[in-house]
Amino acid sequence: MSNTWKIYMLAFISFMVSTSEYVIAGILDKVADSVNVSVAAAGQLITVFAIANAVGTPIIMMITAKITPRKLLMLSLSTMVIGSILTVTLSGFGFLMVSRIILAVASGVFVAIAKIIAAKLVPPGKQAGAIGTVIIGFSAALIIGVPIGRVVASVYEWKVIFGTIAILSLLAIFAVAKTIPSTFDQEVVPLSKQLSLLKNPKIGMGLGVTFFWQLGYAVLFAYIAPFLLAVTSMNGHEVSIALFAFGLATLIGSKFGGFMTDRIGIPRSLIGGMVVHVIVLVLLSTIAKSTFVAIPLLMLWGFSAWSSGPGLQFNLVSFAPEASGIILGLYGSFIQLGIAAAAGIGGIAARGSILAISWVGAVSVAIAVCIAIVSFRSRSSIAMKERKTT
Secondary structure (H helix, E strand, C coil): CCCCHHHHHHHHHHHHHHHHHHHHHHCCCHHHCCCCCCCHHHCHHHHHHHHHHHHHHHHHHHHHHCHHHHHHHHHHHHHHHHHHHHHHCCCHHHHHHHHHHHHHHHHHHHHHHHHHHHHHCCCCCCCCHHHHHHHHHHHHHHHHHHHHHHHHHHHHCCHHHHHHHHHHHHHHHHHHHHHHHCCCCCCCHHHHHHHHHHCCCCHHHHHHHHHHHHHHHHHHHHHHHHHHHHCCCCCHHHHHHHHHHHHHHHHHHHHHHHHHHHHHHHHHHHHHHHHHHHHHHHHHHHCCHHHHHHHHHHHHHHHHHHHHHHHHHHHHHHHCCHHHHHHHHHHHHHHHHHHHHHHHHHHHHHCCCCCCHHHHHHHHHHHHHHHHHHHHHHHHHHHHHHHHHH
């Protein structure tokens, strides 16, 4: 197998393991019914997963620093098998929480190591493209995995999804053993070095924008299925169609965001996308009563939200290009923390009214816009002073 196909294989496995995280959002109502808890309580499964992923992944990476990347891939996939089997076989909300923690750490470690290996499978100058291919697999879990999961859960029991993940993870172990070289050296960045970058106020503000932007997006996405069922006239089948449309819009939005960032710059692209994001969240809670109105708004929401991703990451890396890997690692952790906070806050909001979720999201993204404006103005002011002194 050529190195190119090995990278595509890692991307596909990343899609599979990452689906274990995102698929819950699309089937939250069904999971809640099966374990006899409210949708708000079931939303804490997303919180637990995100916290375990954000905190557990770097810790496990440090603990396993001496293990070769190939063995670590196989170990993480073996843990995926265990977590998936526990999800399928054990009943009760408590056991489901435990299995989510296991899957969170396993998937986080796999995706991180897959990026490292992908970069080593290509010659210098092509590493970013290789890592980007793996990231596509991660993104596809949200774009494709969630609606597919909803369809499967509508026809079969939702646990079939995790049974399939267990089988695919087992097959992936053999694929990795046969195709990935065992001679790579693993570079591990200490957690203390990652946290030291937070002392840079520009990076701190950039991560603040990331956190509130992700919180505003995830607070609604975590409860998207029950939100659509309660607020609009959609039935279960139409929700599946809406999620497919939403996924397509997020893919287009991500590509468009990168294009616009290059064409008009980070400030206008990023702030413009987030302003549209705020407006759409408000409209979803006020005028999205019919399916014909809700689906276009849902697509515009996904498009605008995901258009901000490239600008956010490019903005952060520009502050410390020599430490881009560490910066993007922190970006990933703040994304997960945003998801965790969103699930908790969304659960509280949902107890009052499901409509409140989108309003909470709008306020959070608006906070991100304000932080971004302050950050960009501060940077512009500093640049002007530097020009005057030269």
